[in-house]
Amino acid sequence: MQTEIELINLVKAGDMYAFQRLVELNSGKMFAAAYRILKHKEQAEDCVQEAFLKVHLKIDTFNQQSTFSTWLYSVTVNVALDMLRRNAKHSQCSDYDFDQLSTPESNGPEKAAWISDIGGVTEHAINQLNDDVRVAFVLRHYEERSIGEISEMLKLNPSTVKSRIFRAVQRLRKTLNSLEHKVGEYETVD
């Protein structure tokens, strides 16, 4: 079993099987990161494909000062951000209607649907965050990248990254508090 560094050196020497191995090892993680940023499965797949193309093209410039994983995340996140900017020109984010979460009056299918909708609300609350704030939060919270790594990936000052994460947490807590209030209403009805 070859280590990541060995695989990278083989890729630098032109070994396509080594590159395929790197793709197999990392594509899932990169897809998850891209999906959380882009919120769209097909676009996330396109993003991962483009990121690996860039990585293959620039593998000679990878100097192993940062880890391969950080570099790969960096490329993927920046491709995803470019795609977000392109998408922003063509589409507008629809506002979620929180009134849809009116509490059901009885048990049964309505209740099940309502409970399943709560998960959707959490996801939507994250998606409602401003792109810059959301990307920083997603990288810290879900991808477990340190603030130092995020600032390196996004080419931002660490204090800017921190401030974006703080804003994300505050916005999410506000949304989740509103959800908690709805759950309280539901329990009263039940």
Add this chain to the structure above:
Amino acid sequence: MKQWTEEDLILLFYGELSADQANQLNEVLARSTAPSRALRAQYEALKEALGPSLEFDVPAPSSGLNDRIMAAVNVAECDKQERLRSIVTVEPEADLSVFSRVSQRLSDWFAIPRGQNIKSAFAFTVLALIGIFYLGRWSADPVSMPIVTIDKQEVDQQGPRSGQELGRRVLLTNVSAHIESGQRLLTLVSNGGESIAQDIEPRRQMIEDLISFNRLYRRMAEQKNDAMLVSVLQQMESTLLEINHTSGDVADWQSLQRRLADRDLLFKLKVVDNKINRELI
């Protein structure tokens, strides 16, 4: 004494405080004074908010994603090799003598990686034969020594042109094979009876692969500004997605068959495939 804020609590939660600061804050949180209790309550609320309630499910990527990535990388690698070959075989100066041209070819021979030098070898052999021919004539008739003239542009462009042609043909062959697979599937759907859902079920994996590769070829056609191919591949992609998402309901399949007939997609695919095959011939 430091006033701890919610931002410090967030940094503590994510393990981003320095070891000293984290120890100090943990000590404060462990105390039983009123401000510590309030801070602890605040931290508990934060942990709850950022805990499991923030789950964000990510769907599984398409099973053919890795293949698609590797196909794109292989195509890019072919393009790179072609560009490299064209750079290596273009001569830097317009007025090189026969001798310097032959020297240049010799140095190119050694500069090009093994496996890419067939075209260069051919060009070099042609040059050497021409050289031997004229050398023979010169030695036979010293009075009328000919001036060697070689169509330099023709010799230079032979390598890259052939290389690009080869890459394009490989790509067109792949696209043609892809379109033919799509045609077979769409024919099956168009002609399917009541058992269509059962017929399609074992082919789900193949459909997903077709969708993945269709997107790859569509993007490549977009880059090459081939509007006709892009349009047909777009229609094929949306139809493949519909097929992939259609359930076992016969009415849904019948509706899909009607839409397929309205779009004339099979005919369009046939036209595009014929065009590609004509280009290949």
